[in-house]
Amino acid sequence: METLKSYVQEHKNRFINELIELLKIPSVSADTAYHQHIITTANAVKASLEKAGCDFVEICETPGNPIVYGEKTIDPTLPTVLVYGHYDVQPADPIELWTSPPFEPVIKKTEIHPEGAIFARGSCDDKGQMYMHVKALEYMIQSNTLPCNVKFMIEGEEEIGSNSLAWFVERNQEKLKNDVILISDTGMISNQQPSITTGLRGLSYVEVEVTGPNRDLHSGLYGGAVANPINVLSKMIASLHDENNHVTIPGFYDKVEELSVEERAEMAKAPFNLENYKKSLDLNDIYGEKGYVTNERNSIRPTLDVNGIWGGYTGEGAKTVIASQAFAKISMRLVPNQDWEEITELFTQHFINIAPAGVKVKVKPHHGGQGYVTPTDSIGYKAANKAYTETFGVPAIPVRSGGSIPIVALFEKELKSKTILMGFGLDSDAIHSPNEHFGIFNYLKGIETIPLFYKYFVEMSK
């Protein structure tokens, strides 16, 4: 343990600089214009795994972005840990809100990160958290303490639905065979209170298009006489929630699991301060589904949010036009038992049904994934908890997250093994937002904690 701590201290500057180099490559998967950077990043990840000590690393071509696969086998009779992460990142826009360029990483101190945090797109989600595992392997190889076999699968489409990963996993079940899957792509409660994510929400993401007249029209000559696609789209979106902020799509809640009073009471124990929450977001009030509190609304309840909307004249000044078309990107976060393909179909049918005469409506499914819940009595969970307890001095709290990692459900289905979500980020790290950052403390703590997971997992597996 001491050697681990001292190794991290001794090499921390190099660990930070290596991550900074990786963060400089704008591997945005949502925009094909960045494709070359995707390839460059995959190659950089491959090189880092070879350097860390994998004895076999390859870049696997897929129908989409390549997947980096690596492995280190010390004894086939020992357990195997499969590490999953992703090297692609969210788009950086709105770029003008970044206080420093998203792909020119800088270290700045913040109230929550007095030791400094690395500001860059992908610093936390997920390049930084993925790279902790590479450095943890480096340590275990260098110190001769790797207690089992390890495999790495680092993909480049997590932010756009992991379609190629599903394709890859289905075709490589033998190659990916493992005893536990380890992922750091979630957060923890605070730097003083670690937590392990035991639940994830599913996702259904669609794009809708409302078409009225066959061309943009003069709002004076036609205003009031034809359906305005923007007004109609607004009306349709508004109708997707009722006055209690329940989603109105027929059948949407049919398979939603209702938690017991006991389970909700257990959840309520997680430290949460509503005033600080509102203050951190400059909100005069919260908002959400009636009958549930904030920590339930963003974890155990399904939601529907518009992620983008556009139509008509959006330039400087005024244009008196009725647009021919209006568009929106809409996503639904789903909870365990809701099937994302079924929900996508329910949404599509409903959205087409509520379209008024005078417009045509198209719904284009983007991607989706299932929700997931993991038990807290598995060896993997216990090993992770023991590792956190040792490095943070307090046990981890099990938490249901509102985020989605669609492939976790896929792994259980295809690879028949459980996933342990060891997250080291914080909600305040602004992932998917301008000024995303990852604390130096969190980065190094992760590198320290991961080898302990290997140690205890192998011990408990005996």
Added chain:
Amino acid sequence: METLKSYVQEHKNRFINELIELLKIPSVSADTAYHQHIITTANAVKASLEKAGCDFVEICETPGNPIVYGEKTIDPTLPTVLVYGHYDVQPADPIELWTSPPFEPVIKKTEIHPEGAIFARGSCDDKGQMYMHVKALEYMIQSNTLPCNVKFMIEGEEEIGSNSLAWFVERNQEKLKNDVILISDTGMISNQQPSITTGLRGLSYVEVEVTGPNRDLHSGLYGGAVANPINVLSKMIASLHDENNHVTIPGFYDKVEELSVEERAEMAKAPFNLENYKKSLDLNDIYGEKGYVTNERNSIRPTLDVNGIWGGYTGEGAKTVIASQAFAKISMRLVPNQDWEEITELFTQHFINIAPAGVKVKVKPHHGGQGYVTPTDSIGYKAANKAYTETFGVPAIPVRSGGSIPIVALFEKELKSKTILMGFGLDSDAIHSPNEHFGIFNYLKGIETIPLFYKYFVEMSK
């Protein structure tokens, strides 16, 4: 009359080429990036007035875009006609929907314009219609038939609210003194059936901003727990109309004049084919305020339309984000007696009132103008009707238009004279839309008809 016809025939190619040169200058007033082209266009208009025979022309500086003023005085005791027009144009976007570049005019034949039409932004609204008056003056000077004095006032801010024109008119009442104001910035029913616009709608144009959290958020971690500005904006916009498509803003209809059954019966006489109307716009149905037909909805009734909306991620692919802000440009067409500043205030108050907790709302008034109705028994109206009757072979029909020319009400207030709206465009000319065009037939017919207005107006004024 014959000499007029033959003069137009003889010089028509030059008339067309001169207009095409003017249309090549992208004088978009809504976007300051085009300011230099605004200046270039003003200078071109000035030169054309001097060439046509004005004995005094000047470019008048204003707080905004310059106004071109010109005059030809033959005898101070004779009546004076003031011609108004505008040299600025609407933005061309969506640029990708133009079949030829908006500022590279080309002549193409269409079903309605077998003799060809000039396709270019501003060809009809209003460079083409304004330029008819310049060429009509040229004819009257050349043929020595100008029967009275004439003044020209051509502005560069009509498409953004004519703010500087109001400023200019208030300060130059003596200079602009006239007996009748002549404007060609409206349309007529068809090339076989001329019409004179006797009513215009007023306008109130605002931009709204809804702000939720202080930064873009991850829709998984925050989805369902905070107000989503796009969902909220959609809800607020949807609530601005009730189930009968009446506008719900308190007081909105208080001053609206209700037309008598007789007046509505008179309006219903104007030729209109609903099937052709729907077909021309590819609409499976029309849409609008309950209790009124299409030709009433777009003329005698006030309306509210969203002209543009934007917020969140609108790029390629998917981004699971909750935007910090959402925006919309909203305009209301008003009818006589509705005061645009009062309506703007009513909208602003209402929109702020309906904002739910969890968001902040801002309303920024853009511009506006009053509606207008002109009598059909004035000398000006009669002279115009006689001129149309002579060139088209049938009398013109009085029509209430849905469009707005805010300055018409201003002229009556400041200059105490009536405006005659002699329009030669067609609704199908796609003004404010991609592929705006103006028929060669209409352009030349206008040049033929205008001198007859002067003739009869002076005769009847004796």
